[in-house]
Amino acid sequence: MKRLGWIAAALALGLVACSTVTDGGVSTPTGSATIPSEPIDLGDWRRASAPATLEAFQRTINARYGAGLQLNAVTADLRRNEFNCAVPGAGNGRGDPPAQVCRRTVTLNGCTHTWQAHLFDAGNDGRLARTRGLYDRRCGGDGLLGGPG
Numbered sequence: 001m002k003r004l005g006w007i008a009a010a011l012a013l014g015l016v017a018c019s020t021v022t023d024g025g026v027s028t029p030t031g032s033a034t035i036p037s038e039p040i041d042l043g044d045w046r047r048a049s050a051p052a053t054l055e056a057f058q059r060t061i062n063a064r065y066g067a068g069l070q071l072n073a074v075t076a077d078l079r080r081n082e083f084n085c086a087v088p089g090a091g092n093g094r095g096d097p098p099a100q101v102c103r104r105t106v107t108l109n110g111c112t113h114t115w116q117a118h119l120f121d122a123g124n125d126g127r128l129a130r131t132r133g134l135y136d137r138r139c140g141g142d143g144l145l146g147g148p149g
Contacts (some may be wrong), residue, residue: 029131031066035073040064041072043112050137053113058133061117071121071127078102078117096120098132110130111139 043056046079075085097124098118105114114136122129 029065029067029128031064033066035077036064037124051136054135057115057135061131061133065128065131067128071119071128072129074119075100075102111137113137
C-alpha cells in the first residue's frame with residue numbers, strides 16, 4: 001500500500017512538471033513594427049523557477065517582435081543576442097513546423113539553461129506570423145523537465 005502512495009506522488013509530480021512547459025504555447029506576437037536595440041532580457045533565470053523563467057521569456061519574445069516583421073530581421077536580432085538560428089530539419093509531417101528555431105544555451109553552476117524562440121511564417125512570405133518561446137533547465141542528473149534522470 002505504501003508503494004502505491006509513492007507511485008501516485010511520482011505521477012502527480014510528473015504531471016505538474018509537464019504541465020508547466022506547455023503553458024502559453026504558440027501565440028501571435030504583440031510587439032511593434034521595429035525591433036528594440038537593447039539586449040533581450042532573459043529575466044531572473046538564475047533565481048527564478050523554471051516555469052517563471054519560461055513565462056517571462058514567452059512574454060519577452062512576444063513583446064519584442066511584432067507580427068509582420070521580416071524573419072531575417074528577427075533572426076539577425078536573435079543572433080546579436082547570442083542565439084543560434086537555423087531552419088529546423090524535416091519534421092514528421094504533423095502540425096505546422098517553425099520556419100526558424102533560435103537557441104541560446106548557458107551553463108552555470110552545474111545547470112544548463114536553454115532558451116528557444118520558434119518563429120513561424122504562415123504565409124511563406126518571409127514575415128513573422130507567430131512565435132513560441134521555450135525554456136528548459138537541466139541540473140546535474142536531472143532528466144527531462146527537471147525530473148529524475
